[in-house]
Amino acid sequence: MDNSIKQRHASLVEEIVRHDRAYYVDAQPVISDQDYDRLYRELLDLESKHPELSISDSPSQRVGGEPLDGFDTVQHALPMMSLDNTYSQDEVRDFIDRVQKLLPDESLDWIVEPKADGIAISLRYEDGQFTFGATRGDGFSGDDVTKNLRTIRSIPLRLQSNNEGELPSVFEARGEVIMTRSGFKKLNSIRESDGEPLFANPRNATAGSLKQLDSTLVSKRPLDIVLYGNGEVINGPKLNSQCILFDVLGEFGFRTPEHIWHCSSSEMVISAIEELDRIRGSFDYDTDGAVIKLNRFDLRDRIGATAKAPRWAMAYKYAPEQAQTRLNSITIQVGRTGTLTPVAELEPVFLDGSTISRATLHNDEEIFRKDIRVGDTVIVEKRGDVIPGVISVVKDLRPPNAKPFEMLFVTGNKCPACGGTIQKDEEFVAWRCVNQDCPAQAAQRLEHFGARTALDIECLGDIVSDKLIESNLVFGPLDLFDLTLEQLAPLNLGNADEPRIFGKKNAIKLMDSVKRSRKMGLDKWLFALAIPELGRTTASVLFKFHKDLAGLANSEILNKVIKLDELTGMAVRINPRSRKNKPTSEAEKTKRENDYSQLVDEISRVAECLVKLGFASITKLNGNHPPNYTTEVGPSVARSVLAWFGSEKGCETLARLVELGIDPKGADSSQSNNKGVFAGKTFVITGTLSGMSREEAKAKIEANGGKTTNSVSKNTDYLLAGEKAGSKLSKAELLGVSVLDEIGFLSQID
Structure with missing residues (x-):
């Protein structure tokens, strides 16, 4: 064998191992999936031509992603294999x-099903109870991330079933932990307001979240999960096919892919792949391909698998949309929290259905790492199929006069919006304007206040x-209520x-919207006020448990959450059996045992009180130790909310709302609607609704005593079907589920 072939093989192995660690372990990939796949294919091609090169430690002989330090390692009952893929x-x-x-x-x-761009995970249930979850790791063992997974609301802690006796002895569900695009956007918004570096994309945010050793921190991350497979099953339902598996997963309470295609030929498979590509942009999570699977399980068993991948499945990956264009300049955008973000001003280029003239550069350190200079020819890609970003520089086309970027030089150490001082905390990446009266920040806060997900003020873009702030017509969001035609x-x-x-017409629209916002609920107002750490989901939770802003400002529930956290922290510190903080004498040990016992009793009392209020659930009793519990809102959010209401800004806002006669109301869970027209009924919403959003429909269902789930099953009472309802409508008709169109739905609650 030519020595150059051996050297190339060794080089490929070294490079792929390095990229595997960057991708699977550090969650910081340095090359694109397509470039990685090219390297991997070259390795496979070399080893197929020269089998003697295929040694046991070659990347071709493993799945990738060794377990991380800091977590216990658990063995998978059945291997978690990756898939062969193609473009x-x-x-x-x-x-086929x-x-x-x-x-x-x-x-x-x-x-054919969507390939979610997340982190592969296995969930194990024993007698219906969630016992542990693990990452893929090397395919045979992975990291025990059970505590982190327990914080994900879409993972049932117990399998749902109308008959407890039918629950399997063991059931392993497999899928991908993901972060929705909307959740990712919220998370980065919170991180920006806290001065923390932003995540590049939802997958990186998901990987970084699952790696956290502190599950309390993970509980603040908007993680979700999509299930599509199974591992070990003992005394469970007969799983004959992928179609049946999806039905079982849905009945057990798991989220499954929005769309699947059942095909009987290669051309039908190709058609499904192309249709998925057309619609996947409407999903609320990133997808990077389609998975093609043999439907029948008995046939899968007959053809088996290679050492790395099953022979009965393949992933087709969509090439990310990219374009080449010139970087004309770099401008600075000031966010509502003062963060200075460099933006690439591009020669306009058509990309993925739209003309792109601007792209994010994230921060100056990212610019330095990629050596991006003004005048360069750059590659632009729609990251996550949504946000345009500059991926790399075509250095062969770099002109002699290309200019490096330096934040302090470009800004003159001043905010481009107000001329105020900018600072960079050594701990974080972002530069920020420290002037609280910066007009750019004020304009961003004003736009957020009127956003569709906040108070939905028409014409306030x-x-x-910008112009309202610039003209000194308003200085803060509440000044909108004083504006005249x-x-x-x-x-x-x-x-x-x-x-x-x-114009008068737009002015009337804006003023009418402002007037309507006076009657909006507590959840909308809480989100509109941009309270630190309080996103839309948290606002919805607080809405359910509080009557008004005054009640929230002095919330007994949030104070109990904080107290519970403080007591738990004290219990950890004085635990007489602590390995890190052992008693130094018998007398100290005895005292700590007594104090610890009293703390455990008090923790149990506070937790039980929150459970009775419906704000917490105890997941495990631990005898002489504090119980495991989860709360609807974590202690960090509770502290942030109460701190804001107690701050000068919070007090001024409350006083101004009183002056304006605005008193947003919450639901108060103690008066929840158990007698609504949909009391006890389960809905699934599908298709496009013409007169309201899905969120609005969901709110109407919940306000009338019902609840919503993602999957149609025999436990579904109603399917609310809009236009292009798709496979869920077919399944509902097959199962005899009542189907309501939008008019029929509204007629029942009017």
């Missing part, structure tokens, strides 16, 4: 033909917000040379 439709056809040759006498059918209508949204008047 070629012809190779998909070859794969290959399986057909292995099963020449069988008529094959296939399932970024330009109008005479002030708003002549507002110039352009400039002196090219005026663009806001």
